[in-house]
Each structure stands twice: as C-alpha cells, then as structure tokens.
Amino acid sequence: MNETDSTQQLDVLYENQRGITICGAVYFSGKSLLNFDPAPWVDGNSKASPVNIKTATCPDPSWEWAWQRWYVDMNGDVDESGWQYGFSFAFSNWHGKPISLQSFVRRRRWIRKRKKTEYRRDDPRLMTDYFTISSSYAVHKSPTHTQQNESLSCITDEDEEEISTIPSLLHALQNSRIDREKLDSLRKFLQSASVTDKKYLINMKEKVLKSFVYEYSCRLAKEMLNERSTRHVNSEKSSFDLENDAIG
Numbered sequence: 001m002n003e004t005d006s007t008q009q010l011d012v013l014y015e016n017q018r019g020i021t022i023c024g025a026v027y028f029s030g031k032s033l034l035n036f037d038p039a040p041w042v043d044g045n046s047k048a049s050p051v052n053i054k055t056a057t058c059p060d061p062s063w064e065w066a067w068q069r070w071y072v073d074m075n076g077d078v079d080e081s082g083w084q085y086g087f088s089f090a091f092s093n094w095h096g097k098p099i100s101l102q103s104f105v106r107r108r109r110w111i112r113k114r115k116k117t118e119y120r121r122d123d124p125r126l127m128t129d130y131f132t133i134s135s136s137y138a139v140h141k142s143p144t145h146t147q148q149n150e151s152l153s154c155i156t157d158e159d160e161e162e163i164s165t166i167p168s169l170l171h172a173l174q175n176s177r178i179d180r181e182k183l184d185s186l187r188k189f190l191q192s193a194s195v196t197d198k199k200y201l202i203n204m205k206e207k208v209l210k211s212f213v214y215e216y217s218c219r220l221a222k223e224m225l226n227e228r229s230t231r232h233v234n235s236e237k238s239s240f241d242l243e244n245d246a247i248g
Contacts, residue, residue: 007116008066012044013053016089016107026098028106037105038089053110060216066113073109082108164192166200173208179217186221201225 016038017028030040039048051057053070072082077096079085084094085103094107163169163185172185186208190198201208205225212218 009063009114011056011112011114013049013051013056013070013110014038014042014044014046014107015052015110016040016042016105018105019103026103053112056112058114060214062116062216063114064117066115070110070112073111078108084108162192163188164194164197166193166197166204169193169201169208173211179212179214182212183217183220183224186224190224 015030016033017030017040018032018034018037019026019028020032021027033040038046041049041052043049049056056070058064074082077084077094079096083106084096085098085106086092086094087102087104089105089107095103098106163172169185169189173182176182176185189201193201202225205222208225209218209221212221
C-alpha cells in the first residue's frame with residue numbers, strides 16, 4: 001500500500017506470470033510460475049496475497065472503496081496492457097516490451113483507492129459475509145516469499161455443534177473461513193463453556209486473537225474476552241465477600 005493518510009489509502013496488488021514457449025510462441029500464465037517465483041498475486045510489499053482483484057475487500061467496515069474497481073497502473077515503462085517484462089523476478093530491470101532471452105517473466109501493478117467511512121457497532125455488514133476472502137492458489141515456500149498455509153475450509157454441519165470446550169473452540173477457529181464465523185464460535189463458547197474452561201481461555205487470549213484476519217474483528221473478540229474476564233473477577237469477589245460474611 002502506498003499513498004496513505006488518515007482518511008484515504010491506495011491498495012496495491014501485483015499480478016505475476018511466467019512465460020512458456022509452445023510451438024515457437026510464448027504464452028504467459030500465473031500457472032507457469034516456478035517454485036522459486038513469487039505468488040501469482042503479491043501485495044505492495046512483495047508478500048504473497050491470499051486475494052486478487054476479484055476477491056479483495058476492504059480490511060474492515062470502517063473503510064469503503066473510493067474507486068468502483070481496480071485499475072492497471074499505466075505509469076512508467078509498460079506495454080499497452082500495463083505489463084512489465086524481465087529476465088527474473090529477482091532482478092529489477094523491468095521493461096515495457098518483450099526482449100528476446102530477457103523476458104521470461106512479466107508483472108503488472110493494480111491499484112484501487114479506499115476511504116474511511118462512518119460506521120456503527122451494529123453495522124449490518126458485520127452480519128454478512130463481508131469478511132470473506134478466498135484464493136485458488138496454494139501458497140508455497142520459496143526464497144521469494146514464505147507464508148503459513150492456512151486452512152480456508154468451511155465449517156460443516158457437524159462442526160456447528162455446541163462449542164463448549166477449549167479443543168472444540170480451537171478447532172472451530174482453525175477451520176472457520178471468515179472472521180464472522182470465528183466470532184460466532186467464540187460467542188457460543190462463552191455462552192456454554194464451563195467456568196473452568198472460560199478461566200483457562202483467558203490465559204489463551206493472545207492465541208485466540210491471532211486467529212482473526214482483520215483488526216476490527218480482533219477488537220470485537222478482545223472486547224468479548226475482556227467482558228468475560230471482568231464478569232469472572234466480579235463473580236469471584238462476590239463469592240469471597242459472601243464467604244467472609246458467613247464466617248463473620
């Protein structure tokens with residue numbers, strides 16, 4: 001992400017492809033990338049992106065798109081479609097026209113601006129699949145990038161059973177594909193788990209919060225945990241006072 005201030009931000013995605021020669025003609029595709037190449041889509045910091053221009057969303061409901069769609073950045077030395085060609089992704093000698101024996105890979109820069117918007121805690125977007133992200137690319141480890149391969153599988157009907165134990169909660173968080181499902185799982189746990197499990201969860205707070213993708217979702221989860229922690233402390237204090245009164 002470049003061009004940023006308190007109310008606007010320019011999101012950047014790079015599309016990467018490698019060329020293969022078939023019957024004397026060169027064909028470029030993201031599926032032709034090798035193990036040491038970057039992912040088909042990377043962000044402005046050259047890190048593998050789990051989303052592309054079709055699946056990317058704003059990070060949380062406090063943002064909305066200022067531009068209706070993504071645009072190819074036509075600045076600099078690029079061809080008529082915005083592509084830059086090079087010998088390898090590891091080198092920065094990019095040029096706007098394919099050169100024989102020097103244009104085995106290509107990339108182009110996509111940009112889209114978003115802006116801050118007013119929102120309420122009960123924003124209806126929080127009750128939809130607003131946080132959904134998906135990717136058809138299985139991120140692999142290479143010298144160019146390393147990213148943990150996370151499961152994006154959907155929760156099945158069997159997984160939607162009562163979440164009342166620590167293992168069942170962790171399983172639900174790991175297999176939920178969107179933050180809204182994770183918040184629902186945490187809410188179910190706090191409603192049905194035993195006092196002992198809830199007390200133990202407080203010690204696992206950081207691990208739970210790290211499972212969320214977006215900062216806004218993380219804040220909501222943190223508020224839920226803090227509220228539960230406060231109730232637990234007040235409950236223990238009340239029990240202690242009752243015991244002292246009985247003894248007195």
